[in-house]
Amino acid sequence: MPLSTRFWCRLLSLVICGLFTAQVQAQVYYLDLSRQRLTLPERTLQVEQVVDGRPGHPTIGLVYRGLDNRPAAVLFRNGLESELQTFLQKQLPARPADHAVVLCLRELRISEQLGGLTEVASADLAADVYEHLPGGGYYFVRTVAARTSNRALETTAQHPEHIALLLQRCLGQITATDWAQTKFSPARTLAQLAADNPVAATPDGKRVPLAPILREVPRRGIFYTFEQFLANRPDSILPVRADTIPLRLRGSNGRLLWSGVARFRPVAPNGHNYDQPVGKMAWGFSDGQQLYVQHNKQYFPLMRQGNFFTFVGEKPLDVEYMRARSDAQARAMVTGVATVRAPNHTGEPTPYAVDMRTGQSAPYPNPLRARPARPDTTYVYLYRAADASPAPITVFVEGKEVGKLLPNEYLELPWPYYARMLRLCLEVATPNPCQLLVPNAAQLNYLKISATPATPGAPLWQWVTAAQGEADLDALDKLRKASAK
Template sequence: MKTRFFLLLFLALYSVAHAQTPIYQVSLREQKLVVDKAAFHITEVLDLRVQRQTIGWVQRGMNNIRIPANLQGGLQDGLGGWLQMQLPPRPGSRPVLLRVHELRIGEVTKATSEKATASVDVDFVVQQPDGSYQVLQRYIEEEESKGLETTGHHDDNIAACLQRICVQFNALDWAQRLALSPPLTKEQVYYRGGRRPVPYDYAILTAPAPPMGIYGTFLNFRNNQLAPAADLVAEATDEPGEVDAYQGSGAARKALDEVWGFSDGQQVYIKRKRHFYALKRAGDDFTYTAQSMDDPGVINTAGALAGVAGMAIAAVTTHGDRQEYTLDMATGRVADFDYLELLTRRDTATVVVYRRPGGPAAPLTVLLNGKELAALPANDFVLIPWTSKTREVSLCLADTDGACYSFIPVFGATTYVELKARTAGEKPLLQYVPQKEGDYYVKKMRRR
């Protein structure tokens, strides 16, 4: 009986220890590549993935708790160093760049077994004497393995994909491929989408530490527009990094509510449900740690972000475990790694400005970020494909005082804005409307 008790205790502690692991590292250190008479060697690995925070998830412990995973050392140094060790320069071998478009792992648990999967999407690029580049070949390989516990199989699966890729590439006819491949510039080769990304220059990223005050919306935070408040009090809860916030003192003291976040003069906090969490700078974004959400899609940190409602955020499927969330400074959404990957794959947001029938006959001029977009008559609409994740959409009506509306659109979805001008005496305005309502009116206009 004692033996069974201690066994259960050990397994429980083992499970807890892994549940608290912040990120699982997949190491290729023990793996080998075998390419007979390799005619190439890799000088550099370029990371062109959509999202680079992780390479997927693993399941750890008795309860199969999901933990984000990464490649030990990262792609450029970890994978690059391993490939250079496995395929060193040799007499006559030709230098190439390896670009990684995707490298993902995953695990699926069934009743009596697990399955580990890996997917690798890469291409090989050669630099020509004139400084231009040419893509030789792109390869996509997948591998899976099954067992009772498969977390330890991920390095095998990744290596198996790379093994097949390198063997195929070693047999490639370079002359034939080069004849078909157009020349590319260094920028086209080194950056996803063929251009260097625009660095974020939001005010909150460049300003000194903000004083004590309140952020009403995400845009207020991003633009560092703080409403001064000298009577804020933050009280720590039992959870690390979590506080409750109050305004006033004595009988006038009340819980801070209906805000996006606040600063106590030293630390900035974001509101999530009833509590506030300390934001930590992470490159051009911010992160915070909190208990994972109980039901997917409930959080909407961008909800107060300029009236754009209904932006439900995907949530993690575990319950009660601590989870790191990222505040995406381009979009205002808070998400775990899975949702960020979904979000970044959607490259275009659609904004539709429409005007219902009736009202003044004369068209009203709509400005987009200060420039004329369209002269919109009644019973008509204009569609805006929006691709910038570094700028908010700012719509205004020409020759009107304050008839403007600024917001961050949802990438991969349609945001509807109605130009309301129902009577000649009514001041026209721009107003967000729910997608279902916008769909209804715009479909009627399309049928005209």
């Protein structure tokens, strides 16, 4: 074998061995908070105990380690409850006048998103705080939540600092607490806290209502912050509307799977008879009917799921594909030609959920948690009032025809797949006849469609509330019965 060939073979074997070693050593990443500090000069509490109230107690997240970015599960070496409790008690030693509290974690998530030469490290923390009163009971104080993110060339070492920062922010939210109000909530035992679903109460014993965005019609405008979204108080100075934009994706799989689905941006008139894009850094916006969320500088329509929202966005950079491409490049150094032996899933549609405590979007359902057994089937009702066209509208689910819809008719579509994305298409005269969504499993879904828009530029379909959908279907039933007489 020529010397040059032996050299390249030796180099390739060293690269492969190095990658294999990195893979073996990077299966678990342990968080170490020993060098972190908390600063809460106005605190009036001490953390008596930490309880892991996350369903299923999943790993905290995944990070990417080594030259080839092998995924590693994030854990605490001595357990989450033990290490966080030890850290908080060391940083915030108990004082005689302090209120003793239990921090019951509902969410603790660490993630990394790769992109080109840099990475984005994110962390989210949400917890319910309970005061332990002398009588022995535990009383709900409030829910706290915080998130942080940072972009850098290498981000894994930043996670311990992020966890400490989130703990400091969350505990700082309790500084202004009126501790006299905690007695109005029912007493719990320590064993009940992990499974508790607390609801804040007013002094007269009434429950604090849901966030306005969950009980009101969305107001039209821009939500620059998550807090504005929760309060349903957008910046309404400009009459914002949703405008469709061309799809821009590099991966062929992504382009194919997004085909026929509209992509949006918020626009508003600028006083010169044409619309101007609002920008990509708002939290979201509403056109007065549909809510949209900004995710990775793109906007996607939100779908209600009980007391939270989901949407279908793009998959992040496919690390497995990038690794396969790097391996192919290494093989090409020896053979001269090598193919990438993996599909590129970057940009493909995938469901996300909005955490209603932090405003952060995360894959839905959580891939780090076991899926619950959900045998129930949800239903989507498509209905069509009388319009200008007598022709039927053909309906497709997952590319298969499931029915035709005439004026003053409705169609029931069962969907027996919990938390699974649905592709719904209509045979209508529009360049974007399809939608991608996760149907609401908590109640029935109603989609009002038309062969022609009510006004120029208006959409041919609209998701409506369950109350409106039920009323409209009742009206169609009465109309059909009257016609049959």
